[in-house]
Amino acid sequence: MTLNAAEELQFSSPAGEANYVAARRKYPAQAIVDLAVLRDNMRHLVDVVGGAHSGTAVMGVVKADAYGHGLLPAALAALAGGATWLGTAQSHEALLLRKLGIGADRCHILTWVYNGMDAPFDELIANDIDISLGSLPGIDAVAAAARRLGKPARVHIKVDSGFGRNGFTPAGFDAALAKLVPLAKEGVLHIVGQWSHLAVADSPDVPEFVASTDRQVETFKEFTARMEAAGIPPEIRHLANTAATLNRPEIHFELTRPGIGLYGYEPDPAMGTPRDWHLKPAMTLQAQLGTVKDVEAGHGISYGRTYLTPDNTSTAIVPLGYADGIHRSASGFDMQGAKHVEKEGGPVRIMTTKGPRLLRVSGRVCMDQFIVDLHGSAAELGVHEGDTVELFGPGRGEEFAEPTADDWARAAGTISYEIFTCLRNRIPRLYEHAADVLAPDDLAKLDPASLL
Numbered sequence: 192m193t194l195n196a197a198e199e200l201q202f203s204s205p206a207g208e209a210n211y212v213a214a215r216r217k218y219p220a221q222a223i224v225d226l227a228v229l230r231d232n233m234r235h236l237v238d239v240v241g242g243a244h245s246g247t248a249v250m251g252v253v254k255a256d257a258y259g260h261g262l263l264p265a266a267l268a269a270l271a272g273g274a275t276w277l278g279t280a281q282s283h284e285a286l287l288l289r290k291l292g293i294g295a296d297r298c299h300i301l302t303w304v305y306n307g308m309d310a311p312f313d314e315l316i317a318n319d320i321d322i323s324l325g326s327l328p329g330i331d332a333v334a335a336a337a338r339r340l341g342k343p344a345r346v347h348i349k350v351d352s353g354f355g356r357n358g359f360t361p362a363g364f365d366a367a368l369a370k371l372v373p374l375a376k377e378g379v380l381h382i383v384g385q386w387s388h389l390a391v392a393d394s395p396d397v398p399e400f401v402a403s404t405d406r407q408v409e410t411f412k413e414f415t416a417r418m419e420a421a422g423i424p425p426e427i428r429h430l431a432n433t434a435a436t437l438n439r440p441e442i443h444f445e446l447t448r449p450g451i452g453l454y455g456y457e458p459d460p461a462m463g464t465p466r467d468w469h470l471k472p473a474m475t476l477q478a479q480l481g482t483v484k485d486v487e488a489g490h491g492i493s494y495g496r497t498y499l500t501p502d503n504t505s506t507a508i509v510p511l512g513y514a515d516g517i518h519r520s521a522s523g524f525d526m527q528g529a530k531h532v533e534k535e536g537g538p539v540r541i542m543t544t545k546g547p548r549l550l551r552v553s554g555r556v557c558m559d560q561f562i563v564d565l566h567g568s569a570a571e572l573g574v575h576e577g578d579t580v581e582l583f584g585p586g587r588g589e590e591f592a593e594p595t596a597d598d599w600a601r602a603a604g605t606i607s608y609e610i611f612t613c614l615r616n617r618i619p620r621l622y623e624h625a626a627d628v629l630a631p632d633d634l635a636k637l638d639p640a641s642l643l
């Protein structure tokens with residue numbers, strides 16, 4: 192019997208269970224995404240903006256392979272939860288969504304990162320994908336593609352209200368309007384939206400950041416007024432990411448763009464925990480232990496001997512490393528190690544015959560594996576090779592000692608976003624509750640081997 196530290200899986204059918212067995216034979220770790228949780232998070236975000244008929248729509252941001260959760264399954268679950276827009280940074284992902292069968296009759300798709308000289312604007316316009324415009328060469332290139340096709344391009348004018356990334360600055364906006372106004376009048380461009388991005392909406396605890404967000408909102412409104420005065424009022428204004436969707440109802444406008452909230456996390460631990468916002472993490476990352484063995488006190492663990500076992504103990508190999516996207520910065524050092532630095536490694540939930548234990552990466556994370564000091568005898572704890580351990584999961588409350596991606600982010604000095612997006616695709620992605628969430632024709636779009 193092997194022990195399992197992750198939540199028991201609910202298989203939809205014997206085929207689902209067979210898929211799980213096959214995935215475990217193929218790879219000793221799995222990223223399991225609960226599509227019912229994704230759908231429910233989106234339902235909640237739609238409720239937060241006042242429901243389906245509030246005049247505010249919700250975009251599921253599915254950039255970067257849906258923050259590592261899998262582009263198509265996450266997009267379909269977001270639509271099932273009431274999203275009417277999808278958003279991707281890179282244009283190839285927007286095109287992929289259309290190719291995989293999410294048609295223009297189902298939802299709008301916006302894309303915003305490209306190189307304006309080589310981007311496939313013809314294809315984007317032909318596939319009814321909305322394009323962000325934030326540079327003068329971008330306007331020219333999109334207009335030229337629309338003319339070639341004889342079809343207006345749907346565009347959203349990106350303004351830099353203070354983020355300092357994409358979009359027209361207040362000083363550069365007259366030049367943009369001078370190009371946009373005639374193109375809109377001629378019908379080459381359909382100016383659907385005006386939008387911008389917030390820099391610090393996830394820090395409601397820092398008064399100076401709150402003031403900075405207020406200034407961004409004012410600047411955004413000034414841009415809107417200038418567009419209106421030029422005769423091209425935007426139909427849809429959008430500014431709110433997850434943070435502002437949750438904590439700034441006054442700036443929901445006609446559309447909000449939550450990303451991390453869909454996946455079940457708050458944008459920054461300064462905002463509290465997912466539970467505080469009625470969100471639930473959708474992904475569980477689990478692995479099956481490799482070698483479990485006894486070692487003596489003072490044994491050096493991993494490269495650099497940054498961790499020396501404080502006592503006689505047992506260690507276990509978790510067969511995931513930085514080549515899987517486990518951050519090397521989540522290594523764990525102890526004072527006895529050669530470097531004399533103390534730093535907690537990333538957390539791992541391990542089931543023992545005495546209940547769950549929260550243990551940590553001990554020593555350096557290697558390319559394909561890391562080591563955990565069990566702080567006890569594996570024989571006494573009942574821990575064996577093949578046991579399933581959990582790196583992070585839904586965070587089922589205190590008594591479960593269940594780590595989340597926020598805990599890994601703390602250990603690695605980063606944010607939950609980077610924890611998921613770094614997970615390489617060699618780790619199988621498996622989906623729970625797909626048949627409960629998706630209509631049969633959507634279910635048929637997914638890789639059948641990925642369904643539990």
Ligand SMILES: *Cc1c(COP(=O)(O)O)cnc(C)c1O
Binds near residue numbers: 254280449450458
């Ligand atoms: C990523 C992104 C979002 C979503 O941000 P979250 O913090 O994940 O909600 C929204 N808008 C733009 C432009 C983005 O790049």
